Amino acid sequence: MSEIDKMDLNATINPRRQSWVASANDPSCDFPIQNLPFGIFSDNSNPLARVGVALGDAIVDLTVLADHGLLPQAREVFACSTLNDFILLGQLQWRDLRIRLSTLFDRDNSTLRDDPKLRDISLIAQSDARLYLPVDIPGYTDFYSSKEHATNVGLMFRDPKNALLPNWLEIPIGYNGRASSVVVSGTPINRPQGQIKRPDSDRPVYASSQKLDIELEVGFIVGSNTTLGEPIQCEHAENHIFGMVLLNDWSARDIQQWEYVPLGPFNSKGFATTISPWIVTLDALEPFRCNQPAQLPEPLSYLHHIGQHGFDIRLEVDLRGAEDSEADTITRTNFRHMYWTMAQQLTHHTSSGCNVRVGDLMGSGTISGPTPDSYGSLLELTWNGQRPLTLVSGEQRTFLEDGDEVGLRGWCQGHGYRVGFGSCLGKIVPAVGRG
Structure with a gap:
């Protein structure tokens, strides 16, 4: 330029x-x-x-x-x-x-x-x-890049002394999700159904999820096509990003717990992902760059980049029950906590030679901060249902109920102005068909 x-x-x-x-x-x-x-x-x-x-x-x-x-x-x-x-x-x-x-x-x-x-x-x-929906999305990838979130999940479901798996600090962990079920803000979300293995049963049942959750994320939209076999270099990766959206990767935790071994999430995530309708360009976000968290051990050379690649984006989640007149803000966090940067995510995604296409959506993974009031999922906020949230109305929540409306908000605060993302809303409606 x-x-x-x-x-x-x-x-x-x-x-x-x-x-x-x-x-x-x-x-x-x-x-x-x-x-x-x-x-x-x-x-x-x-x-x-x-x-x-x-x-x-x-x-x-x-x-x-x-x-x-x-x-x-x-x-x-x-x-x-x-x-x-x-x-x-x-x-x-x-x-x-x-x-x-x-x-x-x-x-x-x-x-x-x-x-x-x-x-x-x-x-x-x-x-x-x-x-x-602002773009035609050829492919969708969801990462798992918040150290705080990954640690919390490890504490809940694995050895607390080794909450992070050995590969987590070496590579941006991700999986390829379902692009066809990405929907724009305001689209109703049907409660998903699937196989659930209850602790007191020998075999699973097919039923509606009772542990329907949110995942507070942001996503970025790929801005250029690449050629199969040619990886993107980390120092140039942001040139391949058009902009960012808010993203709620709805998750059925009880379906996920049964299905995720050995290949990871499938039906527990593929039923819906909600994004905000406005794509905020990286140029608009330029004033809000900040340092990313320190990365130890030092990443391998192909994941090196210099400078500031974090972004100071304030994030909140509101929850309003079907009978509630107002919403409760149930968490406040910040995108700056993300351990792996967008540039590193995109670089790693293409490092094997995988090509990307204009409109591809990449989710950050659940964004959790260092304190209990900054966790990015109900799984963490209620510690898998052990610590229910009490709403202003007096109702309690461990996971989402039919009629609940969830809204994500995000903005960068400037001096006398803010650069925001608009709304990312979804309301839970009953499951369709069998259950």
């Missing part, structure tokens, strides 16, 4: 920059002019799904801006029901568009601000829009 480009890019994340879209200047807004996340939407006046950018309480319709010659990219990449075609244009095009939008919506730019007709058709109220 040239020095001029760097200056332009830095201007997009200037904390003092404000927009003529007044709602974007609210310090509590997830979508200030410094964010500009990408998603797919439709609205009452135009039922066709297309590419938009969140700004304040509005959505910028990129097809309209392209129609009026305000963007250099072809209209066709925005008149799509997924972001894949736009992402395929590459990192320089992502950055160029952010720079142009940041300039166009700057409070001192009159091009749209003083053109009421064009302004009205290019800005859609989020309250009038429907949001969709």
